[in-house]
Amino acid sequence: MTEWLTREQALERLNIRPQTLYAYVSRGRIGMKPDDADPRRSQYRADDIAALATRRDRGRSPQAIAESAIAWGEPAIATSISTVLHGRLIYRGKDAVKLSATATLEETAELLWASDRPVSFASLTPSAARQSGTPTAFARLSALAAEGWSSLGRRPAMLQQDGAAATSALATALGATPGSEPVHARLAQGWSVEAPGADLIRKALVLLADHELNASTFAARVAASTGAPIAACLLAGLATLTGPRHGGAGAAAIALVEDAERLGADEAIARWLAHDRPLPGFGHPLYPEGDPRAESVFSGLEIDDGLSRLRKAVLAATGLHPNIDFALAAITRSLRLPADAPFRLFALGRSVGWTAHAIEQVTSNRLIRPRARYDGPISMG
CATH class of the missing domain: 1.10.1660 (Multidrug-efflux Transporter Regulator; Chain: A; Domain 2)
Known part of the structure; x- marks a missing residue:
């Protein structure tokens, strides 16, 4: 053969x-x-x-x-929001990489939500919290979820308003300054990043906005299928995103880079693999020839020597290409962002996709309730 x-x-x-x-x-x-x-x-x-x-x-x-079907199997849920086809990420028929060249997260939300009006994530109220980050994000979304209306029986336009409000709250909780400017600009202000860096943040947010039926999106859809408030659906997505196999991969990629700088790239790679740990930031089942989202980020970013050496060493040792998590680590190092910036960017960008999928699930009027295959003991007494 x-x-x-x-x-x-x-x-x-x-x-x-x-x-x-x-x-x-x-x-x-x-x-x-x-x-x-x-x-x-x-x-x-x-x-x-x-x-x-x-x-x-x-x-x-x-x-x-x-x-x-649960793990990288046959498609289980029909959606018109996004897909990966021939190694390209598609948002409602548009190439996400091409879209990220100029679009804002707000414009991407308008597309993914199929909104008939511009979307705004403006937040004009100064934040009462002195700190920003994941705990604050959970607290804000929890409060909104507790007070939110059920998503059932409401028009998509109303659900979009709920999603915009939740994403706005999430943005300020993750470090964006109050204002009416696009959220990437406000996030850059909160992180003291100049214009070129702000544009890189914009591109990353657009590329992270959705990615088919990933784990956090599935969690958001399950919540939506019960009629939970949109903020609760985003909270379900955020909780799922915290796992090291999902949104935590960016932090792990930074740890791998630091190991490579301390031990040398080849030694660091050997140690990670010897402990049966996949290399964070490299490879993706949907992109066997390389993640186009990462390549798009690299086109506007000068990668430092440590990242460059690691990238070449991993390719030589495993044949794996960088994915979006490695790109987020590169952005974090290049712009000197907070250590948890990869997770913050991921959560803020993906909140748009969670909202899109929650609305699509609600309007389908179907409960997601698979059956379990029981393999435990059965008492005959």
């Missing part, structure tokens, strides 16, 4: 439509690369196709299919 197959060969061996082949590629289940003879065409990894064909031939029970 050859290492790479043509599109026609892949379709024939799997007996699938082109759309299904592209879906497998976008989810990282089939590797793809440009054809050396004709870069306009693509080739597909034969081993991945053979493994998929074997699983299909064996057949799978409904229970096994349902279980596999």
Whole structure:
């Protein structure tokens, strides 16, 4: 068997439509690369196709299919908000990387929310809290959630207002100064960042706004399916984002960089891998050829020597490319932002996506309630 197959060969061996082949590629289940003879065409990894064909031939029970959908499996929820296709992040039909060249987070919210009016995250009331950060963000959203209206039976425009209010509160809690300017400018003011850095923050927020059905977005949709207030849906997303396998990856990437500077890149990589720890900030199942969000950030950022050496060493040792978490670590170091800036940027940007998905879930009028496959003991007494 050859290492790479043509599109026609892949379709024939799997007996699938082109759309299904592209879906497998976008989810990282089939590797793809440009054809050396004709870069306009693509080739597909034969081993991945053979493994998929074997699983299909064996057949799978409904229970096994349902279980596999939970972790990078088949699509489980229909959405028109975003997707990853052919290694590109798409926001309602628009390339997110291209959008991030000029758009603000507010303009991105208008797109993702399908709003018929401009979105504002203005906050004209001075913050009563002396400190900003994750604890303050949780406190603000908790207060809004406790006082919020149920999302059921309300028009999307009203839910959008709730989402804008929650995101505005989240922005000031995470360090943005009060004002009516775009939220990236106010965040830059709060962090004493000059105009070029503010534009980099703007781009990062847009690129982080949504990412299909990730863990925090799924949590927000589950909350929305019960009719919870929009602020409560964002709170569910924020809680999920705190995990080290999600929003905490940016801090872990900074730790890896610091280890590399102290021990040397090769030694740091070897130690992380020896302890069975994946390298934070590198690789992504949906972007086998590299995360375009990270590359977009790098285009406007001068990476320091420590980051550059680590990036090259990881590629040489593992073949993995940087992802958005590594890019957030690079922004944090370059602009001398607070140590938890990767999480703050992630939370603020993704609040727009959480709101979009919460509204979409509410308007679908469906409860998300999967069944569990019980494998514990059963008492017959």
